Amino acid sequence: MPELPEVEVTRLGLLPLLNGLVYDVKIRNHSLRWPINPDLKKILYRQELVSLKRRGKYLLAYFSEGCLIIHLGMSGKISIVNKKKETIKHDHVDILFKVGEENKILRYNDTRRFGAVIWTDKDPLCHKLLNSLGPEPLKDEFNANYLYEKLKLKKQFIKSTIMDSNVVVGVGNIYASESLFLAGIKPQRQSKKIKKREVVELVKSIKVVIKNAIEKGGSTLNDFYSVNGQSGYFQNDHKVYGRESLGCMNCNEKIYQIKISQRSSFYCKKCQI
DNA sequence: ACGGCCTCCTGACGGC
DNA sequence: TGCCGTCAGGAGGCCG
Numbered sequence: 269m270p271e272l273p274e275v276e277v278t279r280l281g282l283l284p285l286l287n288g289l290v291y292d293v294k295i296r297n298h299s300l301r302w303p304i305n306p307d308l309k310k311i312l313y314r315q316e317l318v319s320l321k322r323r324g325k326y327l328l329a330y331f332s333e334g335c336l337i338i339h340l341g342m343s344g345k346i347s348i349v350n351k352k353k354e355t356i357k358h359d360h361v362d363i364l365f366k367v368g369e370e371n372k373i374l375r376y377n378d379t380r381r382f383g384a385v386i387w388t389d390k391d392p393l394c395h396k397l398l399n400s401l402g403p404e405p406l407k408d409e410f411n412a413n414y415l416y417e418k419l420k421l422k423k424q425f426i427k428s429t430i431m432d433s434n435v436v437v438g439v440g441n442i443y444a445s446e447s448l449f450l451a452g453i454k455p456q457r458q459s460k461k462i463k464k465r466e467v468v469e470l471v472k473s474i475k476v477v478i479k480n481a482i483e484k485g486g487s488t489l490n491d492f493y494s495v496n497g498q499s500g501y502f503q504n505d506h507k508v509y510g511r512e513s514l515g516c517m518n519c520n521e522k523i524y525q526i527k528i529s530q531r532s533s534f535y536c537k538k539c540q541i
Numbered sequence: 542a543c544g545g546c547c548t549c550c551t552g553a554c555g556g557c
Numbered sequence: 558t559g560c561c562g563t564c565a566g567g568a569g570g571c572c573g
Contacts, residue, residue, distance in 0.1 A: 271566060301549070301569085325567075342567055343551080358551085380550045382567060397569085424544060433568075440566055509566095529545065532564085 270340040272325055272405070272438030273481035278346050279322045282329075285348065285372055288317050288365030290331075297360040301341060301384045304361065311387055312336075312363065323393065324401050324437030334389035337397070341382030349373050361385055402436045405478050410436055412468040419459040419467065426462060427455035427528050430474065439474060442509045443481070445534045447473040449508045454540045455533045456526065480505075508534040 270278070293309035305311065315331040322328065327346075329336040338346070351371060355362075361376040376385060388395055403409040415436070422429050427448060430439045439447065448455050450473035453466055462470070484505070507517050512525035516536040526533050 274566085299550095301567090339567080341550095342565070378550095379552070380565090380567095382549065422543090428544085431567095442566060530547085531567095 270325060270342075270344060271440035271443055271481070272478060273485045275325050275327055275340060275438075276322055276482050277485035278340070279320050279327055282320050282327075282346065282348065282374065285317050285365050285367060285374060286320065288367035288372065290315050290317070290363060291366050292362075292364040294362040294364070295360065296355070297358075297381070300360065300378065300381050301339070302386065304385050305387045308385075308387055317365065323398055324404070324433055325440075326392075326398060328392050334387060335392040337384070337386040337388060337392050337395060338376070339384040339397075341378060341380060341384070343380040344376065344378040344383035347375050347377070349375050400434050402432075402434050405436050405438050405474050410471065410475075412464065412471045415471055416462075416464055416467045419462055422459035424459055425455060425528050426453060426457045426459050426470075427533055429459045430470070431531075436474070438478060441531050441533075442506065443474070443477050445509045446507060447477045449535060449540060450477060452540055454537075455528055455535050457541075508536065510534065 290312040291314070293312050295304055295308065298304045298306065311334075312331065315333055317329060317331055319330045320328070321330065325339060327338040327340075329338065338344075340346070350373065353373070353375075355375075356377070358379045358381075359375055359377045360381070363374040365372045365374065376383075384397075386395070386397075392398060403414065418435050419426070419429060427444050429435055430447065431441065431444050445455065447470065451466065451469040453462065453470060508523050511523045512534060513522050515521070516523055516539055519536065519538050521536055521538040523534055523536055526535075
């Protein structure tokens, strides 16, 4: 599920845990992408959750003495539950908080276990997983001049480049196809051959696509508490992703599906040059 | 340094 | 019904 918008929606959903004190940690399965620190319970005990930030698709839970870096991988979900809620398959981690008079549990579920829960007592932005990340797509540092300079050096396909988190964070497989469609650029164009005026469109498109998705996700934020963190933005709204052999929403020509670096990519041969 | 490929893992789905 | 291949929203790591 999680592309950047989903992670941002998750972050917002966790805000009610702020200022909570950890009184227990339960780890049912340590083997995520990297093994969870076996001392995590000892480490987090009595620490306060001070702030919740996001960098790309990484969720940063700052505690009094360090930071928990959480990545949702392909199938990770976080929800807030209470003690009565029974665990289901793949509920790997619970962090139990006392927030004011209430007990609240942060529950991490991840079917495929490509996600990560990493403790660091240093600045998480200096962690090797985060220290070379590119700009956030919605910030001004991500602009046409910046991207054009990056693309100038790149031989790879444009779709691969915009999905490279060292170029810009948060553009996943869906939004890469969607942004390129909106910008009128074929996913298999060589990056260095994209004209400046096309880069201007591409940057605009990425910002629009990401912003829309966050808004959609935000509109289902109420579900966060009641169900299990899943939000509803994901379903429709895709102009090309998953629409192979259907009619293009602009011109009605058929949408093609190709593989680029093993990932499905969708585009319209007529609308994208 | 770069880019392309493989990999981790579970589950859903389609074809035979 | 079952078995097998393929595919899935990520991204680090390895190799040429």
